[in-house]
Amino acid sequence: MIIEADGLTKRYGSVLALDGLTTQIPEGPIGLLGPNGAGKTTFLRLLLGLLRPTTGRGSVLGFDIRARPLAVRERIGYMPEHDCLIPDLTGIGLVAYMGRVSGLDPNVALGRAHDMLDFVGVGEERYRKVEEYSMGMKQRAKLAQALVHDPDLFLFDEPTAGLDPEGRTEMLDLLKLVSQMPEKSMLISSHLLPDVEDICRHVVILNDGQVIAEGDLQELLGEGMNTLRLRIEGDLGSFAEALRQAGAEVTQDDPFLQVARSDGVEDLIFRTAHAQGVQVRYLGVEARSLEDAFLEIMEGA
Amino acid sequence: MGTVRQPTYLRREEPLRGRFFRVWSIFASGVRRGFRRPFALITILLALAVGVITTIFNIFVGGLFGQEITLSSFFQTLTNPAILVFMLLVAAGVGAGLIADDMRHRSLTLYLSRPVTSVGYVAAKASIVGLALFIAVAFPGVVGPIVAALLGYVGWVTAMLALGAGLAFGLLAVGVFGLTVLMFSSLTTRKGIAAAAMFAMGFASSGLAFPLRNLFDADEILHISLYENLLAVGRLVYGVEQVGITWQVSLAILAAIMVGAFAVTLLRIRTVEVVSG
Structure with a gap:
């Protein structure tokens, strides 16, 4: 230290x-x-x-x-x-x-x-x-x-x-x-x-x-973030709809999709992608900017 | 065509030197920069010239004409009002900006965020103005007695007594003027104000002392004069008969001025916000 x-x-x-x-x-x-x-x-x-x-x-x-x-x-x-x-x-x-x-x-x-x-x-x-x-x-x-x-x-x-x-x-x-x-x-x-x-x-x-x-x-930036962010190569709208029908909570934010985290949701994404014939090019936890994190922390203080 | 440059940071291989060296660095840089300023240089040279001329007239010319040279002669030389006026000028020319400039440019941050204490910083600044002031008294107080003995105007015993008295009185005057001007310098960001305050303290105190003494018919009032207090202590160290005021009170006043000025300066430095938010 x-x-x-x-x-x-x-x-x-x-x-x-x-x-x-x-x-x-x-x-x-x-x-x-x-x-x-x-x-x-x-x-x-x-x-x-x-x-x-x-x-x-x-x-x-x-x-x-x-x-x-x-x-x-x-x-x-x-x-x-x-x-x-x-x-x-x-x-x-x-x-x-x-x-x-x-x-x-x-x-x-x-x-x-x-x-x-x-x-x-x-x-x-x-x-x-x-x-x-x-x-x-x-x-x-x-x-x-x-x-x-x-x-x-x-x-x-x-x-x-x-x-x-x-x-x-x-x-x-x-x-x-x-x-x-x-x-x-x-x-x-x-x-x-x-x-x-x-x-x-x-x-x-x-x-x-x-x-x-x-x-x-x-x-600190990823703490408390319950959303996955993903980008695919293929039809974004149909893939989002397929995920919704499979039970996922999805928001479209071109060129990304935001998917609420839950048990097994990563598996669900890859299985749906395979079924839809699209490629997952990026998958990660949605992170905040430090500014967002700072404001949230200050609000909670 | 521009060049491609990759910034390179190199590590230090030598150990850092100690506390005294850091204070010495501030002193040495201050002397180099401070003594180069035209006003400071002119006042130092004039003060030196006044000291030399006064000594030549009081000791050497007087001796040539058969005047007996005693300790009293050296006292009269060193306490010549012209020398003290030039000490005031040197104090203002060299000392007024020493801390005020650092305050104005907020450079104290650079010093005090380094391994330097506020006491070390003030000591370095006091040494800069002290050296300049000592030049004013060096010839009449220190060099003069030695030259007088070498030329056979006085015996070596008298010369050594005059040398000791000159050093004691000179250092006291340097301390009083030096610490006072540093205090004024620390209280403002404008060196002109510090210089004016120094002049006011030096001249006004003497200018007021005599009319007030005459008005109230009380010699003790002369203690408000910086010059009279210095004279009283000077009489003591040169073994000259006291007149008017007592040296004990004068010495206490001068000591209080030095301690007070040092304390105020230190307090002022310590209240400066090195890290400002």
């Missing part, structure tokens, strides 16, 4: 920001979701060791967040949502400087800054001041400074915020590359659920300072 929280509570005066949050987050790309005020920001601050929990305990990469905040931050690369770059520095100057502040030897920091700016795709702009960078380049520079000291865990806060569609796609491609690196994990806090769905394997959903849902993304 990269992150463990046991009864984490954070109170600001009379406001309870986190209410006994308990979770165990495995390695890999993780999505942190929740409406505004759910406690995501407070949770991230606690993980970075910038706040002390009122009660409860937590650890990141095995280090207690209360006792070893610097050890935690040595191993975390944080990419903030908001603009935060030092404007009078060049891209290479900024990333190398952040490497040194993380503890990299100056020569190593400079070398890695070059590598990371190449990696994120602003290598050719490295000698321009960051105040002259476009929004997309600034996002990439922020990503580069989070990567420069080669941390084990990345915290990305709304990494695609403010990007145009092309920039967003490119940023997501970079994040996917990072997520596929061995021994690296990332926690993405985002309101853009398609981004999370695209990258993450595991999600944690917060509401009112508590975890209201968490788990493997695919399981």
Whole structure:
């Protein structure tokens, strides 16, 4: 587990920001979701060791967040949502400087800054001041400074915020590359659920300072779905009618059919297909989008 | 024709260095960037020039004309109002933007999300302005006595006493001015406001002190003046007779200013939202 929280509570005066949050987050790309005020920001601050929990305990990469905040931050690369770059520095100057502040030897920091700016795709702009960078380049520079000291865990806060569609796609491609690196994990806090769905394997959903849902993304999307989705090669209308006559509950949604799940319905589909002389080209459990799942979970909360 | 590029992420092979190195990195970068700014550079050079000129006139020219050089001579040199005015200018020129700029650009996030504590960050910033301020007092307080001894104007015992007193007084002045300007810098996102507040504190306190002292006929009122408090402590370290106010109260006031300014700055840094939601 990269992150463990046991009864984490954070109170600001009379406001309870986190209410006994308990979770165990495995390695890999993780999505942190929740409406505004759910406690995501407070949770991230606690993980970075910038706040002390009122009660409860937590650890990141095995280090207690209360006792070893610097050890935690040595191993975390944080990419903030908001603009935060030092404007009078060049891209290479900024990333190398952040490497040194993380503890990299100056020569190593400079070398890695070059590598990371190449990696994120602003290598050719490295000698321009960051105040002259476009929004997309600034996002990439922020990503580069989070990567420069080669941390084990990345915290990305709304990494695609403010990007145009092309920039967003490119940023997501970079994040996917990072997520596929061995021994690296990332926690993405985002309101853009398609981004999370695209990258993450595991999600944690917060509401009112508590975890209201968490788990493997695919399981979460398929959970509670009682419909099969199938596509055939042949006459869709006659096949749907044949299935209905055989007792199945069928809805036509060209070019697919949706069939209510019941015992033996898969056998029924294949037997009917054989009898009708059509080929089943796709058969799978109907899945929701993360957005649908999120809304359902929030409604039930 | 464009090139096909496959992004490559390389792993770090060297271990990270420790806490002191990280603070040093902030200090070194701050000195490189801060001292390059025209206003900062001009004020530092002018402060240095004023220190050199004042020392030459008070010690060396005076010595040439047969004036006896004592500890008191070094005290008068170092506490020359011109030097303290230039220390205020240096504090404003170098220190006013040190935290205010980071606040304005929200760059504190970059520092505090790394393995750097808020105390380390403030210490690094204080060292940057401290170094600039020390340049203003280095010649009259530290170099001057050594040169005077080498040229035979004073004996080595007096020179070493003057050197010790110069270091003590210089560091006290650096601490007071440096921590105060950092506090003002942390309270605003505009360095102009921080600089103005620094000037107001330096000049207004002295400007008000004497009229009020005369109005109420009470020397204790001079304690509201930053300059007078520094003078009182300076008299103590240089062994010069006290006049007007007592050094004990002055030292307590200056210590309270430094501790208070450091505490306010630290508190302000800790309330900044590194992760904003």
